[in-house]
Amino acid sequence: MRFSVRAAPATEFNAQLDFLVSPVRETRHDAGDDLLTAGLGRAGLRGAPVAFIHPAQPTPGEVRRRAIQMSWKGIAWLQAHAAADTYGTLAPVPGREYGAFARAPGVHDTHRVLAQIPDHFDHRARCLLVAPASGSRGVYGAIAVAGAWGLPRGCAVVYTDKAGGSGYFDSASNTGVALDGTRAQAGSTPLEFEPGSPLAGRDAVGVKQAHSADNTEADWGRHTLQAARFGLAMLERAFPAEAPFTPHNTRIIAVGISNGGGAVLQAAASDDLRLLSGVVAGEPNIHVEGGRPLYDYATEAALWLPCALLDPHFDSAPGARGNALLTASGAARCATLKAQGRLAGSSLPEQARNAWEYLRAQGWSEGALRSAAICTAFDLWRSVAVLYAAAYARGGSAPMPCGYHYAALDGHGQPTPATASVRAQWWPDAAGVPPGNGVGIIDTRQSPPDLHAPGLVCLRALWTGADALAQRLRAGVAATRGGMPRAGLPVLLVHGAEDGLIPAAFSSAPYMAAARAAGLPVREWRVSPAQHFDAFLALPGFAQQYVPLVPYVHAALDALWAHLAQGKALPDDAEIRAVPGLPPTPANLRLPQ
Template structure:
């Protein structure tokens, strides 16, 4: 990337002080802990300020464990009030059909003598504030600016019935307004479209470029914020990229880009695929396998082995039916449920899953995450538009019986602030045109799996999209720290971080690796007693690694050494610092 000042100009600049700060929108820790989101004065016409506050509330609660016993704000992390300004825009990569959101938070006490920007792509497919609990909580109190990007996903849903989407400020507006953050090609039809599935851009292939463009936008925003101190360039401003989950994969993809624009990377539980490395599997490969086999395989585990939810008693009939369906399809062996479950379990273990990962994966089964991911990513990888899903899936507001209906105005206006970026959720569900008794979701899942394993034109198209997401080693000399939970049940480290680190080191790159025992994928779910009792949060290790990297860049210490962290869950008590067993070097 050129060291010249970037050309993307902020489209909106807002000030956030007093009761509306950068980090918590004035909510503070108590407000973030509230079970109900901040209310809109007019439920059908929320203001941009109300939407921002609610989006920040939703983003915090989707990532961090804020429960009183979870330790946030006491043992680790910060929700300090940070006054400042926000600079935002819709930025479009060369060749892309749709923009991605970029937003830079500049604290009033930005340290102009030690210029620092942390670039933070959202986790999952979340909106532009989706990494605020990861990077904002660490960087803003230290006087660093934070540059966010939704990396081509986000919560910019588009209602096909009313032909309405969202503007740059998050407010709902009609297609004819012409300034939407996402407007699909389809001009008619019913239901809901969203950017990750329907942009036709395969955003995952460009995650690294999204991060790089957000970094460039940050320099432009800082030059506007402090004109007396400009120019802000990559050679006079420190840039660290940090993210978790999909955001972790995005910063690793950014690490491979040429140029000296990036100073360090910290990636937590990254969705990253080191194609060709032993053990590496793409997200779509293991997700579609899990969607099919894991419900049956979990019956092989004793009830007390699984955290709740899912509630075993309610789930067992569905899991039992899946075993029978898999036997009929020739995918497992055995004449009894017990034998079929053992066969599914053994097959997953043979393909690289571990006992710990399967236990934590029960959450993804219970919340239907495997299917949700597979449906959306199949559409994205194949660059399919609205109504073109190769397995017939669509998305819509739903009645209690899961039949499609038109969304209400009150539902639509809250999508931008509330949605996670992938249905189901927030009133939008998956419409499965292949649904059939007795194992209702199986036909669709078999179609999704065939896109990974088959040789149809659609399968070849989807796999071409998957191939475009393969990661390369980081740039030589770039400090990189990777952190992953050994019990991650959504993005198993055996398929992602471990082969990536091995491939990077084989290429001669100095990548440091922390493996945290008793850490799974979702810190937010530690607020559930059964999860908090048996797992530790991953965010403290992200913050600690960022501290070590910052010190190293300052010449005050070495990069973190590799570590297998013997963390201890809190059990029935509260999190204490000693339980985290933070690496000392």
């Protein structure tokens, strides 16, 4: 790998790249260290994490290779028995990367943008994919979605972490993450995130989405559109003789899943410069009129699902049985809800049944609830609620709502200064939502027998209550409400019918209803049986019950490209009835042609 750092270019279209707040870092990646798999190939991606020769001080190349590997592992189903072409060929794609820090107007902190330009870029059919990361992942968080489809076809791909990511700031060592992914002291170089003032606690860890004082989700659309402009500018840097690169001569497709899907839909609604040629959104976290925002149903699930999981409806749900701790915590939660007057029933089975019926009455489908069981087993609902409460409240370095904070933990779960080797793994390994990778949630309100209930009740009250903090949080949520795409912009949605993290009934269904009412060219493929996490298909019971969703996102990109480049009609809405199986063959997946 070779790299250089130069200022961003000024071009006719991108004369004002004033959102960049760092030099552009350019790196070269050949077959042994390529753009798509960092030279690891399919076997290496699914293998053991890339080792650092010096664990406390990995090189930028080692950190990049591991970040790409862990981004693939977090999104894709890479098991040996999966079909070889489930996510494309994964052949080496040599080329160049261009990375920088950027800032949206009026916000405190930066987001990353990173363009990958393959050597075999298709100069005759210019194509740029814009890919915001899924969830709260780092800048490579959409590589299995956008890179896997675009890079082998000769498209350039530009990513953004949309001001999320795992550029954690460590108070104990006063370090954060530099542009090259390595740890650096505050003040020595621009960092991905540095709190505006000291965090409480000697061992406190700062997470940008929670501690930046920005409502990052409200800016997802702007992050995505800035990434598109950055991608055009980097194409001009790579091929100056062919400049300018503009939306008039380069097809720009925005694609993302989960939070990335919400980001591309936000971009579609605010594309005043008409940058985008089309949009593909998979399982989008989008909040529109008539739907429910993530904070609402995540805090609801965090409170009610542990009790509901004891009901026989979950007997065949992967992850819901065989865990004594989950069973005990579920019984304690039923008792808590009963004591608070929220739940009827004189016996535990009655209480579990009533909790299940309560969630069904709130709009959860049976399929969504079954696949949501694993989110409870992994404590994901609480993790999301803690992070998003701080993000929407926009408190910055002030104490997080409801007595929570993040800290490095030792092997016994106690706060302790993180070692240099642990800190070095945060950026490539973490998903941006603690706990994990040596960073934990400290809950100062926890109390037996239902340890997490006091904090969760507090988090839920921020949605249902009327005090000043609750009003501030709800105002933050309201600022994230999405709109409809600009007139004439083709949009394809793909959603799993059994998605239990971002249920379609709360997100894509109301979005589609509004789009249809407005007569917009928005299409949807609803896939059954598909849940939210392709990577979970490697867990016991999942591949036997569910199919992966990302191949349908790739098929939607095929259909959109045929529409844009060949003039074919957009595909119709579809209810796709797939058949789980090992390996997941095209015949089983029933991919639209």
